[in-house]
Amino acid sequence: MPIGLRISDITRGYNSSPVIDNCSYTFQAGSVYAIMGPNGCGKSTLLRIFGLLESPSKGNLTYYSGNSELAQDMKLRRMITLLLPDIGLFNTTVLKNVEYGLKIRGYNKKRIHDAAQEAIELVGLTHKMNQNALLLSSGQKRRLGIARALVIKPSLLLLDEPTSAIDVENTEIVESAILRIKQERSSTIILSTHERAQADRLADRLLMVENKRLVEV
Ligand SMILES: Nc1ncnc2c1ncn2[C@@H]1O[C@H](COP(=O)(O)OP(=O)(O)O)[C@@H](O)[C@H]1O
Ligand SMILES: [Mg+2]
Incomplete structure (x- = not known):
């Protein structure tokens, strides 16, 4: 099930003037969003905040499943x-790398193997x-990273x-x-890119970080 995300007035700085300042936006469940903007505009910072790896210094994030708000827990x-981009792969086979995320989630062997093969x-x-x-080559490693991410159907x-x-x-x-x-609409996808053409090919909605905020383009 895809989840929605609303960010309200979030601000994030690193000891200096904020990188993201008073930014609000609502991501609808099941849609694909591309965040564009030049190097250093705050794309990765936003993604780390959305991924709960980092907290904003001000403001709130609310995650939704349907209309119910989700607790920010494990x-x-x-x-x-x-x-x-720089994914940590394990020193083992491609198959085991993909299976790992399913194993820790406790699925049975056959399901793990089938899902991993498909990915x-x-x-x-x-x-x-x-x-x-x-x-693997760097391009193949990147593809493996995608397989590892999508196999768990986040x-x-x-x-x-x-x-x-x-x-x-x-x-x-x-x-x-x-x-x-995207076709399956089982995940909400937010990606960053500095390529407009790629954003056009992949996303339902295009966003830019402009003046430290997300704006639709
Ligand atoms: N952990 C950090 N400590 C200090 N400054 C950071 C940190 N992470 C990002 N920044 C700064 O925040 C700004 C935005 O970075 P980032 O989010 O990586 O931008 P983008 O992904 O759009 O290139 C940059 O000026 C960067 O130097
Ligand atoms: Mg970045």
């Missing part, structure tokens, strides 16, 4: 996945399934520049995986 954290196929890594993840999927520094072919595979998740 259960909610498990419904949210934040994928960073690996979606990012075109079936032929690499039994290879050590650390030996209610809120946060993707920080999912295709930065990878080539066209890998970008296309990552984008088509994101579009597949």
Whole structure:
């Protein structure tokens, strides 16, 4: 089930003048949002806040399932996945890397294996399934990161520049995986990108960080 998120008057600074100042916005459950803007405008900061890795210095976040507000506890954290460009892969096979998120959630073996295989196929890594993840190319590693994120079907999927520094072919595979998740409408997706064309291809709504706030474009 996708979740909604409302941010109200959030401000975040790092010892200096705020990076994000009095920013409000409502993300609807099941939609795909792209946050654009130049380097340093606060995209990653926002995603870390939405992913509950960091708190705003002022303001509130409210997460919704349907009309009910969700408590900000461990259960909610498990419904949210934040994928960073520099993902930490485990020193084991591609398959085990993808299975991990399901294992810690206690699913049965068959379900874990089937779901992992499906996710690996979606990012075109079936032929690499039994290879050590650390030996993949950088583009393949990025695809593996996407597979690990989507296999757990998060209610809120946060993707920080999912295709930065990878080539066209890998970008296309990552984008088509994101579009597949979008089709299912089982996750709310918020991604950051500095590429307008990519935002157009992937998102229902385009946002910019402008004057330290999110604005629709
Ligand atoms: N942990 C941190 N400590 C100090 N400054 C930070 C920290 N994280 C981000 N910043 C600063 O906040 C600003 C926004 O950074 P960031 O959110 O990474 O922007 P973007 O992702 O849009 O490039 C930058 O000026 C950056 O240097
Ligand atoms: Mg960033």
